[in-house]
Amino acid sequence: MNVAQASKLQSGAEAMPDKGTCLNLYSRMLLIRRAEECLARLSQEGKFPGAVHLYIGQEAVAVGVCSTLEARDWITSTHRGHGHFLAKGGELKSMYAEIWGRADGICRGMGGSMHVADFSKGILGANGIVGGGFAIATGAAFGAKLRADGRVAVCFFGDGAANQGVFMESMNVSSAWELPTIFVCENNGLSEFTVSSTVTGGALVDRARAFMPTTIVDGNDVLAVRAATEKAVARARSGKGPSYIECITYRIRGHLEAEEAFLAGGKYRTAPEIAAWQTPERDPVSRFESFLGRQGMADAAVLSAIQQEVADSVEKAVAHAEAGEPADTKLAYSLMFAGQEA
Amino acid sequence: MNVAQASKLQSGAEAMPDKGTCLNLYSRMLLIRRAEECLARLSQEGKFPGAVHLYIGQEAVAVGVCSTLEARDWITSTHRGHGHFLAKGGELKSMYAEIWGRADGICRGMGGSMHVADFSKGILGANGIVGGGFAIATGAAFGAKLRADGRVAVCFFGDGAANQGVFMESMNVSSAWELPTIFVCENNGLSEFTVSSTVTGGALVDRARAFMPTTIVDGNDVLAVRAATEKAVARARSGKGPSYIECITYRIRGHLEAEEAFLAGGKYRTAPEIAAWQTPERDPVSRFESFLGRQGMADAAVLSAIQQEVADSVEKAVAHAEAGEPADTKLAYSLMFAGQEA
């Protein structure tokens, strides 16, 4: 979907949360934004090993969705997982430490950017396999259903991942068994360096419609995302089954940092296309910032306090990661199995 | 779908083929029926190794579909593949020889019942992997599309197979690239010993509707199946893309012969349910036989000539298979690769 079409989607402003919630939404989105910008910079400087896939431009999805979840709920994430991790309550410090390959990283330096996970917070992991989260979320939801404990499992996935057959399989199981699975499609129109529409038949939402209630929202409108998720969560918690939410959004950065090196001059999108999604009206963060102002929820002082706090967190997290010990080089042998050497 | 619902589906009688065609349809269906009945009998007598999954009750699907195809067109089949093989022009003798594990079997005794294939006739193989045909048919259709030669590829699959993700993947590729793939779902309501509806979310047709034109027909009405396929073939040949045809039908025999041994008294369906699909009005063969009579296309003499011819073929095929040489025991080593020992 282009910007013009996305702008016509229903806004979430009518389902307005209270001020405290709104400020939290804002500060969480800003934290993701600043943390990712910092990674973009430090990646260029070669400050950490491995590749990073940045979430800039899609913050409203992770934050809008996770703002409706409880700590005990689960999410599965993607290769572009930092935003989900932070939105679900993951700690920036230990995420950075992970990306730096540190011993005190959230995964002790064993997983890196593409595998940040915190099971204690219901974050069942970023995933390097496109579509890898579908079945995991569905399995967790199956567990919740058996226990009838009202927990829900959210599966974040991209429009590219929606072409993996496990998408249909998971929707089928979730629908047949009325599982509390919430399928959140982040449709950014891109699948690596391929424009998704060139490899996609029909509309994604129609695939889901065969199984469950669906909705398409402006994925750059955090309140719209939140409102849609609230409905899906209510349905899931009450045992009625799965839902599908498609969030129209856009990825601002490259597929991965330093994608130019892979592309060698090749292009899959234009600068104006990117710019159209970065205007203050489209950008999820600045747009919500203006909205808070217009609603009288936050004046310049409040905003700058939040901004300062976020900046401090990022700075501290970098310092922490930089100062960390490298991961234990012998750890792998003891981690493959519980209580058994590899 | 139960019998009452299936009976309400549109009949194919208005798109009436000429008499010669109709008699061919009848004799092909009858050949499948008698050949399968014979296998049922000889399986009990332990006349051949391995298991057979019989097609009795579904003959109208294979015959109706394949009657619209040219020799150069392709089909992919399933574990229940004898009917498809015979309908697409496969030779009964060499199929039986294969099932008997003979050197002159169509696959030289290497594949058996679940792998009968005749690539020279476009029969890309029965398949022991449920869902295994989706991608193969789609790949063949892709080839046809590239060559723009008007060939089509039909993928036969069951309602159980429709829960495999490759179903969606193949529909997506076929739709995105407008491939001449025709998806023929033989919805017999059963998936081994599981009633499919207990493991299936939503309606299968809706899964397909997200990608392509769909139609549901009475799968026990050979003319209805044929008429629906004619449309799909025309669309495919003219480069417009894939279609989905769902044929409502029923499997009369067990999932495999001697299923009682596996079930040990367990039941997944009732005798009246089976009987309801065996009435003269529902059974695809006797129903079409009456129809031919009513239309004045075949009197008792014509019918009995056909019946005799079919009976002879089956008898000869059995004799041939019984008399065959066992498969070459050393063949495997040279067959794994072309021009290279394993």
Place this chain on the structure above:
Amino acid sequence: MSRKRYIQAINEALFEEMERDENVILIGEDVELAIFGDARGLYERFGRNRIRNTPICEATLTGMALGATAAGYHVILHMMFANFVYTGFDAIANQIAKMRLMTGGQIEIPITFIAGYGGGGSNAAQHSDSAHPVLMNLGGINVAMPSNSADAKGLLKTAIRSRNPCFFLEASARGGQMGEVPDGEHLVPFGKAAIARAGTDVSIVTVGSTVRTCLDAAQTLAEAGIEAEVIDLRTVVPLDEDAVLASIARTGRLVVVDESRDRCGAGSYIAAIAADKGFKSLKAPVKRVNIPNVAIPYAPGAEAEVLPSVEKIVAAVNQIGARRRAA
């Protein structure tokens, strides 16, 4: 002790473990009607919240098993035939085998997979494969392969109590084989081989479906005056290297027998261990009797040709000149 079929022993283990721990659930295609017999009666006893038929979607089922562990379940996933392990391989290889490492050890992954493997029934290439080599190569998955009723019960119970993912591979051709099973609580530890028959002249190391074949071969050899020691590994991950090495130390000769293709198969791995850590003991080449690098043919004669057999084992032993030792 009581005599039970291999498949009954499995069934008993499932019953007992599901009684013991309500967090154990069993899912899979057609498990409610229990077509292999191993799950017989479980549905009637434990109901749909513990035993559940699934749609046919192996790729999702394997991943779901992982997800359900997050909710505190020990999932038993019945995959029917080992060939379908390939269908559901992605989540096994990319998620389950790696997830504990990738998360820095945050989690335990209590999953038991069940699948029947092996040929001998004219089931053709897509229903006769042995998947243990590809599973063994993944690194993070235990693989148990019982050869008899007692081990079938004891290993499965151990698998279900373990906090790690494990494939429990049933020898398809052995389901009806009878054997003594200890009464009461019976657990067989992983990574402890059994000496299925003691002998002094040659070691035959094997596992699962071929243990019986090896014992028959040992009998034949004994009649010719050669005392073969048959080592039943019981689990190939973990693998009891010490037992293998100790046996070679006694006999100086080794034939490895298993029902998997030769190239990168289980037999090759065991031979490699012998060629390294057991080298000093070896007096003769290490022979492998397994499946040649082919798919399994349908016709009975052609199938038998590629499966391990008493004749092939005896021939391999004779080839390396195992002779009766001076008393």
Place this chain on the structure above:
Amino acid sequence: MSRKRYIQAINEALFEEMERDENVILIGEDVELAIFGDARGLYERFGRNRIRNTPICEATLTGMALGATAAGYHVILHMMFANFVYTGFDAIANQIAKMRLMTGGQIEIPITFIAGYGGGGSNAAQHSDSAHPVLMNLGGINVAMPSNSADAKGLLKTAIRSRNPCFFLEASARGGQMGEVPDGEHLVPFGKAAIARAGTDVSIVTVGSTVRTCLDAAQTLAEAGIEAEVIDLRTVVPLDEDAVLASIARTGRLVVVDESRDRCGAGSYIAAIAADKGFKSLKAPVKRVNIPNVAIPYAPGAEAEVLPSVEKIVAAVNQIGARRRAA
């Protein structure tokens, strides 16, 4: 001769073979923009009917490759990373590897799969695996693993002219490595190993990404007076047993090096061959330097710890007492 990067040599092979035969097509995720560099420029040259981006659906792509052969195409399927082979494993293992046998030899299956494999780049466990052992075990698939630019070109050309399915595995870490490539038509036959370095004291048998490492180790050993012979297998299916056995016959000692996990890995298989057919030649245990039975960790130090290295190879050689022969 001209100097080219490994990845350029691959690119050249693709260009030449696609020029030669219009039935050769290349499909895969993101092949149009050629993210690995191997497919660079092909889209511009051959257009969308020969080069095509696919959706992300490995399970279908592998099966489609088989289907397209029915229409007379030689399909090159680019699978990006070897880990994704697991995602598309079903059609590889259950269809492609078995279809020629199951049809009684009715068909040829001309498919070339390309995938990058191996670690060294902090890509973590889901982007660093080596899939050759599981492919080798299937039986019906050739596996080529070039170690240098010339072989990269020559093996790929051979694969694309072959009538059999073949995995062409690119060593991810070697893409930028320079090497001489013969000008003009250059084909490297399958199943013919190269003596990458001649030597008398110990045989180091290796393939693909680790050949360079072994040559470096041989250099180090030479400085200590030990002449190692380095055998580059080039293809692991078919595997040049004769070359391995001939080398052991010369040296009496063997270290097997490759980048795959130890259990049922390529190294184990080669060691097993040595322990059987090469037993008479062996004067010392056969050592394996490969990946321990773990998933690949992310952090550079932890990753390096589990990869084959010059130090590990040298240590293995020293362990089996390879000494400079008397002149």
